[in-house]
Amino acid sequence: MTEKGGQVMIKHANIAIASTGYSMGWTAPINSKLTDPVNSPLGRPATTDEIAWMGSLLNIGAIFGPFLGGFAASKIGRKWGLMSSAIPLFIAWIMVAVASNMPILYAARIIWGIAVGMLFTISPMYCAEIATDDSRGALGSFLQAFITLGFLLVYGIGPFISYHVVAYVGLVFVAVFAVAFFFMPESPTYYLLKDDREGAAECLGVIRGRSRNGVEAELNLIASDVAASMERTATIGDVFRGSNFKAFYISCTLVFFQQFSGINAVLFYMTDIFKASGTSLNPDIATIIIGAVQVVSSFITPLVVDRLGRRILMLISSCGTAIGAGLLGMFFLLDHNDSPVVESISFLPVLSLVLFIVTYCWGLGPLPWAIISELFPIEVKAVASPIATALCWILSFLVTYFFPSISNSIGMHVGFFIFGVCCVGSFFFSLLVLPETKGKSFQEIQIMLGGGQKPEKA
Template sequence: MADRPYSYDPVGAGTPVNQQAHRMEAGQLWRQYAIAGVANIAIATTGYSMGWTSPVNAKLANVTTSPLDEPITKDQEAWIGSLLTVGAIFGPFIGGFTASKFGRKWGLLSSSIPLLLGWILVAAATTVAYLYAARISWGVGVGMLFTISPMYCAEIATDDVRGALGSFLQLFITFGFLLIYSIGPFVSYDVIAYVGVAFVAVFDIAFFFMPETPTYHLMKHDNESAAQCLMTLRGRSRAGVQAELDKLSAEVNASLEKTATIMDVFRGANFKAFYISCALVFFQQFSGINAVLFYMTSIFDAAGAGIDSSYATIIIGAVQVVASGITPVVVDRLGRRILLMISSCGAAIGLGLLGMYFLFSANDSPILPSIGFLPILALVLFILTYCWGLGPLPWAVMGELMATEVKAVAAPIATAVCWTLSFLVTRYYGPVADAVGLYTAFWIFGICCVGAFFFSMIVVPETKGKSLQEIQEILAGRSKSEKA
């Protein structure tokens, strides 16, 4: 009996465990992808809500297709587009509170409340005030989800797939955009709203059966629930997850010894993580992505590119999905920094080409008829490369850089910064473009992408394959190189 390789569960379950066998447990990696996928259905619903303006603005401007008493004006259209981002400024703080108080799972589920309220207001709208309220309500849900979803995915993932799961946010939001682009121009205003309600309901039902994160259970000193959660996530036995549980428990306990306040966000490694996160979301928003997505149909109409704008937006939506599907596959091989550099470079070229087209258009250039393809080509390049890096990776990197003890405080602030910038872009894109020309507006966005390239190359640390503890050591300067 002395040479039998058995021991007992150290947490107290009393189950004999074959240690040698459990060292060989491979687990089931697909479980992490499946659970993260279900969690990100909520993100897909936000893409559907955010892209709603593209096909619906035309319906609201037409008295025969609008549910309102009168067609909307250009100024009302700008407010409808931008007010979602106002709600999203406040949503992160609600999301941070619910994630910390009730858990990541219930925080995600609670985000469906403002999303559903928004769709009810849209369906009942008779005046533009209903739409303003609906967009603000959607924004609250979006802000909550963009705070909690990266947190949830980072906390359920092993180090080798954390980048892939973090990239799911961009992949799933593009599914939502593609859906609204595909059905919006061809169905009634009311049908669009009913699909939105059904979309949120599908998320609620599916995600209800998903687990909480082990990190949250450990923060509440519930080791048994954390162990069960890890068993579900990894597809392993209790002994098979024990080493990971012990390591994670030590990290969480160490972080809980510190009581994080808002001032802690602005100290040492925490501040470095915070300003890198804020800078990345600045470059993300000032790439002009939301101006392009919210006003996609209007851009194609202004370009007069010789293709129906409804079909052009579907093409762009499909490109988004395909491009966003590439990042989860390659991000843990190539690394975050190189993808951010490729993405910002490609986005800058696409925006430069788009600006050049509108410059020729503004000057009635004789070559304009021969380059009618250029707006679609430029936007495809912009969207394709944006989805490789600038779209998903600021959120993934934010979830990786921020220490556990400050994440619930710092992440909502960084997310609110993101949506404040998004409001400025979406609200004033139209007036600025009218004042200085579409070409100047796109070139400003392009210059910001050039800035993103150099910032990613010089400042952003590579986090590929590193544990959250190793990342904190890099930020604190306790590593020989930030570029390993």
């Protein structure tokens, strides 16, 4: 079973991630239903300001979710921490299904965000701890791939079914995850942290598809790392010391560039972008095309990341997103200035978005999460990862809330030019600062971050 077994388990875990993609992409087809003056499920059309708040509030919940997720992962385990994320997902979908006013939708979006924050904290941790060193990047990259599956599903069915059926599908999605993941094993690292070597051996045997003797050597290596980590108790202060701080600022910088590439502004307001471009292509159909492109491109990264490495994919991704954002900015600048050229290049937004999203899915989307799960030692991970994840969603809130305001006041082109500049910054950060973790064990990564020195014991 080995790597294949790990892939099966991670795919089961990432059904929940696909569900969050469905939740995050929900605004794209639903905004037009809520603003419909005749058929709005609220009994009245939602205002532009209400739509902007609804698109942003998921990020508020996601700021707090990582701390709840980190606590759950430490206290009840990675598996049950992931399982517990189904509770807020269920609650939020029920609220969406019965919503009769905007405050209920606001609350549902915040509760969704809590689940998203939990999953984005625990899922990379679980993936990293059950993967082998030479498959960790591939298995960690599935997070982005499954998000895009969720996006594609809601893009594909949302425009053509009723508001309430979209919510019922969301409920079914969460139920499938809860049932499928119930039968998955716990992370062996968690068992070792609880001083249960037999439990760790049993679940590692299930993951690798081997006998107890067949996993003993790997179990000894994991136990050695865990034993070293248990000699130290990490606090928030430890995050800002030595190699931990280097891992922390790399992680925070990666999530900054991920969010300020502009991806969430593009995804949350994709239909509106197509309408603003004046393209003859139906915006709903264009959104489905983009969703399909996301899925295909996202499943490329797991196939190549452990061969090419993290850095080269981040360089390609940053370059491609910079060009895509720049072209979008140029198009909307011409449109803002009423240039006669606009009509003849109405294809450019679709082309630019395809380039942007394809290259984003190759690097800036999946790799920050995979790299964050690799950089921190075990005892620091539960403290540092929630902080980096919360920062991600703070930045996402800023982007999704202020992008429409910038677009309406000074032009959509300004936002895309800002995103393009940030993508250029990501390119140089990846080139000059980002360490290559391909094929390295957790201990080797810590030695590399420490400048070739083994990390000191606290």
